[in-house]
Each structure stands twice: as C-alpha cells, then as structure tokens.
Amino acid sequence: MAVIKDAPGSAKKGSGVMGKKPGQSGVGLKPGGEDSFFVGMSEDDRKEYLMNMTDAALLTGEVGEIDVTDNDRRRIAVFSNGVCAIATNSRWSPDVKAVLVKAKRVNVEPRYFLEVDTAFMVDLYEHFDKSYGMDDPDNDVPEVERQRKLKDLISLAASRKASDIHMRVLRRYTEVKIRVFGRVQEVGSMPPDEGMAVMQAAFSVASDVGENSSVMSFQQGALNMKSGVLPPGVDMLRLQYSPTSENRGALVARLKFSTPANEVEIDTLGYNDDQIRDIISFRRRTNGLYILAGKVSSGKTTTLQRTLNKMYLEKNKEISMFTIEEPVELELPGAIQCPVKKKPDGTDGFVEAMKSALRSDPNIIVVGEIRSKETAYLAIQAVMTGHALWSTVHAGYALGILDRLTDLGVESWKLEDPGIVRGLIYQRLCGVICKKCRTTMNQALERGRVSSELVEQMVHIFGKDADHLYARGKGCSECKLGLASRTVVAETVPTDPELLSLYSKGKRREMFQYWVKPVEEGGLGGRPVMHHALTKVGAGLLDIDEVEEEVDLVSEYIKNFSNLIPRLQQDVAELEATMA
Ligand SMILES: [Zn+2]
Incomplete structure (x- = not known):
C-alpha cells in the first residue's frame, strides 16, 4: 500500500515516503484544492518526497515555463505534476499567490502544497536546476x-x-x-x-x-x-x-x-505570594544592597522598574533616586538618570558616574549592571555609607549572586555583614502553554515527545496521573506555537546573619539546607526557582521540556530537594485554587 494516496506518480519507487513498509500509517498527499497543506507528513518526509520526484519538471527554475524572480524562488517551487514546495510562513504571501496564478496560466493546477524551510528551498532548486544560482551581483539596494x-x-x-x-x-x-x-x-x-x-x-x-x-x-x-x-x-x-x-x-x-511608568504592581508578573512579600520588604528599605539576576529577557527590567516606581510613590516622592545605566532603559519619572558610555580606554564608565551619584545626595542608587571590580567596590561603599542600591549581575541562581560578588572582588567580611547584602532575586521567563491546544502528558508520551522516565518522575513528584498533567500543544488560532504568554519563575532570598555567615565560612551545603528548611524548623523557608517552576508545571501552566531547558532537570530537583515534594503538591493545589 502506498502511503501517499493519489499522489502524482512521480516519486521514485522504493525510496522516500513511498518506500515505507505496508501498513505503516501516514498522511497521504490528496488533492484538496489550493488550500490543502500537508502538515501531517513530517518535515523529513516532505523533503525526501520532493527530492525524489523523478519525472516532474521544475517550472519555476531557470529554464522553466513560469517566469519568476529570485525572491520568488526562495519562497516557492512549482512542479509540472502540481506539487508546490513553499517556504515556511509564505503560503499567503502576495508573491506566492502571484506565482500560483502564473502556474495556472500555463495550465498547471497547483494541488499539493508542502511547507519546507528556506534553506531546503535553495537545495531543492540546486537539485532540480543545476545551472541556477542565487547570487545576483547587481543587487544594489537603494x-x-x-x-x-x-x-x-x-x-x-x-x-x-x-x-x-x-x-x-x-x-x-x-x-x-x-x-x-x-x-x-x-x-x-x-x-x-x-x-x-x-x-x-x-x-x-x-x-x-x-x-x-x-x-x-x-x-x-x-x-x-x-x-x-x-x-x-x-x-x-x-x-x-x-x-x-x-x-x-x-x-x-x-x-x-514600552513599559509604562504608571504600572507599578508586581503581582501580575508570576511571583508567588512569598516572593511578592519579600520584594515588598526589600523596597520598603532605604538602605542595603538588592540584586536581581537572570539572563537577558528574564523580566528583570520590568520588575526593577515597577519596584522602584512603587517605592517612589510609597515614599510620597520624598526620596531622591539616581540611576546609572548603559543605555538608559528604566522609565522612572522620579529619578535622575545618567547614561553611561564605554570610554576609549575600555573602562565601562560606571565608576565616574557612581562617584558623581554619591556626591548628589541620593537615597536610592540604581546601577544597571555591576560588571567590574571598581563598580562593585563603589556599590558596596555606597551601601556602607547609608544608601540603598539596586542592581543586576550575571548569576545562575539567587545565592550564586554572592559568588558573583566574590568574583567581583567584594571581601568576605563585607558579604558577611547583614546590613549590606539584604535581598537577592533570581528569575527566568517561561512560556505559558495554551489551554486550548495543550495535550496531556499521556498523549505527549504516545507521540514520543517526552520520555517515559520523565513522565514517571512527574507522576511521582506531583502525585497525579499523566492524564492530569499537561504539555505544550502544536499551536492553534489562539496562540503562538502552543504558547499563550510568559510568566516569571523565581527565587527570592531575604538574607539573614546565619545565611551570610555560612556563606563566608564556605559552608555551601549547610547554607542551602538552612535556606530551604521550613521556618517552623528554624530555617528560612526558601523555595528554589525549580520548585516555583514545577508548581506551575503541576498546575498545567508550563511545559516540562521548557522548564528542563530553562531552569533545571526534574531528576536534579528530586535528588536535591526530595523533602520539598509534599510542599510542592500543596503549592500546586493552592495555585490551582487561585486559577479556578
Ligand atoms: Zn493553542
């Protein structure tokens, strides 16, 4: 049985999609009018099929019957048997439509549409039209x-x-x-x-x-x-x-x-109640060092801007705020904002601006990013002389910010002082899966999208069966690639003397244990970013694949934080209750 039913009789026998074993399922090429798209075939199958058409002529090639431009050729290839290869997302472009009209004029009925990427389109032309080259030297764009x-x-x-x-x-x-x-x-x-x-x-x-x-x-x-x-x-x-x-x-x-300065609340960004409470406690103070970490596009700027604007309002606009950024990005109507430029000698220019800020009688200083020892030194200096300083650094988790400060030359005795480093935030942004087209983990497993090992781990930590756990779908009219929006996953650490002391003694393991130990048992009751992310996975908001890519592996969570699992299930239930 041929997998491609009613397909043009041009595919080489024994190869490509036609060569699949009898009985194997697949979506066939059926003429379905101009709008039919063969998305059911895998991309590899589509490519193999196209490359193996032996008795079809490429009508849009260099010597083909249909006259098209080089630009058209990157989007569409029309063959004499009605098969059309179309570049990703180009199906409805006016250029493609125009080529299809031309095809009809030479009595070719385009019936079979196969979407491929642009790189493959170029290969396809090379394959069918050896003399054809994409380089056009006289292409001077005004x-x-x-x-x-x-x-x-x-x-x-x-x-x-x-x-x-x-x-x-x-x-x-x-x-x-x-x-x-x-x-x-x-x-x-x-x-x-x-x-x-x-x-x-x-x-x-x-x-x-x-x-x-x-x-x-x-x-x-x-x-x-x-x-x-x-x-x-x-x-x-x-x-x-x-x-x-x-x-x-x-x-x-x-x-x-644009992030309007009048949006000052952080409770819609995705933080949980404890994290919001921590951030509120950070912004109440007008002394201490507060640092956010996270990669580019992790929502740090939004959080920082809203927090600082809210702080300004809460303090009745009676504080003076000074920012040093490269370039100015924060919308802070109440602040003096200094853009910093790289200087010819390679230094980042923050030092000069910091010195100027310190002489300008500020309550709050905001440094876009601390990335040199000099800036780190001055930042700590500012805090030790009674200012609040907010900044960002590159670090992979909240407590890793302390390591970064050490790398930047901040002495251990300063890091141990609970009056200096007061608040740490680490965050990422993850895509919220579309409810309309999401699939259950069971379906994802059947389609080979996730491993059975991962599904078992999820069933274990969430205490739910795989029909009540969800994965990102293929995408529908209401979303983009199965995602509907983005949400913050984070960890916040309000530091305390014990935590900082464990850090400066190099007792990392004890420090982490102390941080996550429940408050009732004498710890800080902290929850790692992976816990926050998993809470959202359990509630059907995030895709486990993305969380494993962006945050951490589930197996690592089980290994390091198995004592948090009951808490995780409780957090999932609470989150679901707020969503209902
Ligand atoms: Zn959708």
Whole structure:
C-alpha cells in the first residue's frame, strides 16, 4: 500500500515516503484544492518526497515555463505534476499567490502544497536546476528601500510581540527569524546583499555606535525613537552585529517594548505570594544592597522598574533616586538618570558616574549592571555609607549572586555583614502553554515527545496521573506555537546573619539546607526557582521540556530537594485554587 494516496506518480519507487513498509500509517498527499497543506507528513518526509520526484519538471527554475524572480524562488517551487514546495510562513504571501496564478496560466493546477524551510528551498532548486544560482551581483539596494525594509521587519517583529530579531546572511540567502515567547521561528528570507544592506541601514540610524563600523568587526548600537524606524510601543532596539565568514554577518536586534511608568504592581508578573512579600520588604528599605539576576529577557527590567516606581510613590516622592545605566532603559519619572558610555580606554564608565551619584545626595542608587571590580567596590561603599542600591549581575541562581560578588572582588567580611547584602532575586521567563491546544502528558508520551522516565518522575513528584498533567500543544488560532504568554519563575532570598555567615565560612551545603528548611524548623523557608517552576508545571501552566531547558532537570530537583515534594503538591493545589 502506498502511503501517499493519489499522489502524482512521480516519486521514485522504493525510496522516500513511498518506500515505507505496508501498513505503516501516514498522511497521504490528496488533492484538496489550493488550500490543502500537508502538515501531517513530517518535515523529513516532505523533503525526501520532493527530492525524489523523478519525472516532474521544475517550472519555476531557470529554464522553466513560469517566469519568476529570485525572491520568488526562495519562497516557492512549482512542479509540472502540481506539487508546490513553499517556504515556511509564505503560503499567503502576495508573491506566492502571484506565482500560483502564473502556474495556472500555463495550465498547471497547483494541488499539493508542502511547507519546507528556506534553506531546503535553495537545495531543492540546486537539485532540480543545476545551472541556477542565487547570487545576483547587481543587487544594489537603494538607501530608502533599505530603511523601508528595516522598518517593515521591526514592525512585523513588534506585531508578534517578539523579543528579538535574528538575521544571518548565508552564501545564498539571508535567514530572518524572530523569538516569540522564548522560541525562535523563521519569518522569511531575503537575498544576501539585501540582508547586509538592511543591517547596515540599522547601524546608519543607530546611536551609541562604537568607533569601529565595518562589516568585518563586531558592532553594537541602539535604535531609539529618533531613528524614525521604531513602531509605536517599541522604545528601543539594541543591536549586536557579529562578522561571519566571507564578509557576511549576523545581527541580533533586541526589542524593548514600552513599559509604562504608571504600572507599578508586581503581582501580575508570576511571583508567588512569598516572593511578592519579600520584594515588598526589600523596597520598603532605604538602605542595603538588592540584586536581581537572570539572563537577558528574564523580566528583570520590568520588575526593577515597577519596584522602584512603587517605592517612589510609597515614599510620597520624598526620596531622591539616581540611576546609572548603559543605555538608559528604566522609565522612572522620579529619578535622575545618567547614561553611561564605554570610554576609549575600555573602562565601562560606571565608576565616574557612581562617584558623581554619591556626591548628589541620593537615597536610592540604581546601577544597571555591576560588571567590574571598581563598580562593585563603589556599590558596596555606597551601601556602607547609608544608601540603598539596586542592581543586576550575571548569576545562575539567587545565592550564586554572592559568588558573583566574590568574583567581583567584594571581601568576605563585607558579604558577611547583614546590613549590606539584604535581598537577592533570581528569575527566568517561561512560556505559558495554551489551554486550548495543550495535550496531556499521556498523549505527549504516545507521540514520543517526552520520555517515559520523565513522565514517571512527574507522576511521582506531583502525585497525579499523566492524564492530569499537561504539555505544550502544536499551536492553534489562539496562540503562538502552543504558547499563550510568559510568566516569571523565581527565587527570592531575604538574607539573614546565619545565611551570610555560612556563606563566608564556605559552608555551601549547610547554607542551602538552612535556606530551604521550613521556618517552623528554624530555617528560612526558601523555595528554589525549580520548585516555583514545577508548581506551575503541576498546575498545567508550563511545559516540562521548557522548564528542563530553562531552569533545571526534574531528576536534579528530586535528588536535591526530595523533602520539598509534599510542599510542592500543596503549592500546586493552592495555585490551582487561585486559577479556578
Ligand atoms: Zn493553542
């Protein structure tokens, strides 16, 4: 039995999808009118099928009957048997529609649509049309056109609430992707020259561009409102360009959406009640060091901005706040905000600004990020002279912030002083799975999406069967790739003398045990970020795969925190009660 029913009789016998064993299930190629898409076949099957069509002619090739542009060729390939390969997300593009109309004019009825990625599209043309090349040397894109393309791309990314745009110029085309809810997806492609031109267009309107600005060197910059290319709702676009081989390059552009200063509450961001209580206790004080850690796009800026604005209101606007950022990102109507620039000698410029801040009679100092020993020294100095200082560092967990401060040269006796380091926050953002298209863990197991070992671990820690645990679905009309929004997973540590003393004595194990030990038993009652993330997995909000990727492995949690499992089940039940 052929798996592809009614398929054009062109696939090579014994290979590709046709070659599957009799009885094996699969979705066939059935003519279903212009709108039929064969998503049921796996991507590999689609590719193998296309590559093995032996008696079909490529009508959109160099010598084909249908006259198309190079740009069209990156999106669609039409074959004489009615099969069309279409690049990801291009099915409804006007260019593709126009090619389909042309196909009908030469009496070809496009009936079988197979979606493939752009890279494969190029391979497909090479395979069927050996003489065809993608490089077109006389492709000089005018400046106005470049700006328009740049603007369109940013608008597209903004409309999908993307956090980043990734462009990579390859030999035959430029790959364009965006990251939405943490997941990267392809949105299109353009010729290599055009890709380079759009990247250069971005830097031509950027501020803060470094000295060196050739395609051969690393470059950074930021686009602000003045650039004229940002759509409403986007405040800034940070650019990072990396040169790759053969004078090509790659650009990652990070979108910063407007976060109105009048949004000051943190209770909708995803923290649990204990974490909210901790953060409130941090912001009440006008002394001490408070540090947030988490990777880029972990929601740190949002938390910091809301906390500081709320603090300003709670203190009746009677405090003075001074920020030192590179560049200024926080929307703080009550603060004096100093942008910091890298200096020619390579120092980060924070030191000078810090000294100036200390002479400016502040109550609260905010340092965008502590990344040099000098800044760390001055930050501690500021706290020891009676100020509150908020900042961020790179660390992989809340207590790891202490290690980072040690690396930055902060002496152990300072870290042991409970009057200095008072509050630590570590967080990540995880995608909330769409309720409409989510699947049960049992279904995910049947589809081979998760291992039976992982399902067993989940059943064990949650005390629920796999029909009441959920995984991210494929995506539907109400979500993006199975995700509906994002939520914070975090751990907060209000420090105390015992904890800091254990740290400075190097008793790490005891320190962690003391932190997670219940308050009734004399500990701090802390719960690690993995516990918070798992609480949301148990309540059907997060996908276990993403949590394992972004936070930690379930097996590690079981190994290190098995005593927290009863608490986990209780936390899941409480969270579910608030969701009901
Ligand atoms: Zn959905």
